[in-house]
Amino acid sequence: MRANIVRHESMTVSYTVVNGWTVVELDGDVDAHTAPMIREAVIKLIDDGHHHFVLDLGFVPFMDSMGLGVIVAITKRIRQHDGSLRVASASGRTLRIFDLSGLRESYEICPSTEEATRTAPSFGSLAHWPHVAD
Template sequence: MRTNIIRQQSMMASYDVVNGWTVVEVDGDLDAHTSPMIREAVIKLLGEGHRHFILDLGFVPFMDSMGLGVIVAVTKRIREQEGSLRIASVPGRVLKIFDLSGMRESYEIYHSSADATRSAPSLGSLVHWPHPSST
C-alpha cells in the first residue's frame, strides 16, 4: 500500500515496502526548494525503522546540485544505520547530473523499481560508499 509522505503543490513523494525495500517515489523537481522535504522524509522513515531504500526518480523532470546533495546526505544517514540505497528510474537529464558530478559510479542505478527490488537488501551494502565495492 503506497503511503504519501510529502504532498505539496510543487512536489509529491510516497513510499511502499517491496521485498524488504522502502521504495520512495518522488514526483516533482528535486532542487533547492524541495530537497529539504525529501531529506526530512527519509530521516523520518529511518526513525520509524526503515533501513533499505530505493529512491525512484522516474517522475523527477529536473534535479540540480542541491538535489544531488540531498541524495548524498540521505545516503550518509542510511549508511550510519547500516542500511542500503539504490536509485531507480532515472530520467536522462537527471542521470546527466550523476555523470557530471562523478557520482554515477557511487550508486547502484536500476532501470526501474521492479528491477531494483528483485533481490532482497543486504546489510552493509554502503560500507564502501562513495566508492563502489570491488566484488
C-alpha cells in the same frame, strides 16, 4: 499500499515496501526548494525503522546540484544505519547530473523499481560508499 509522506504543490513523496525495500517515489522537481522536504521525509522513515531504500526518480522532470546533495545526505544517514540505497528509473537528464558530479559509479542505478527490488537488500551494502573520498 503506497503512503504519502509529503504532499506539497511542487513535490509529492510517497513510499511503499517491496521485498524488504522501502521504495520512495519522488514526484516533482528535486531542487533547492524541495530538497529539505525530501531529506526530512527520508529521515522520518529511517527513524521509523526503514533502512533499505530504493529512490524512484521516474517522476522527476528536473534535478539540480541541490537535489543531488540531498541524495548524498540521505545516503550518509542510511549508511549510518547499515542500510542500502538503490536509485531507480532515473531519466537521462537526471543521470547526467550524477555523471557531471562524478557520483554515478558510487550508486547502484537500476532501470526500474522492479529491477531494484528483485533481490532482497543486504546489510552494510553502503559500507564502502562513496567510491570517491568521503
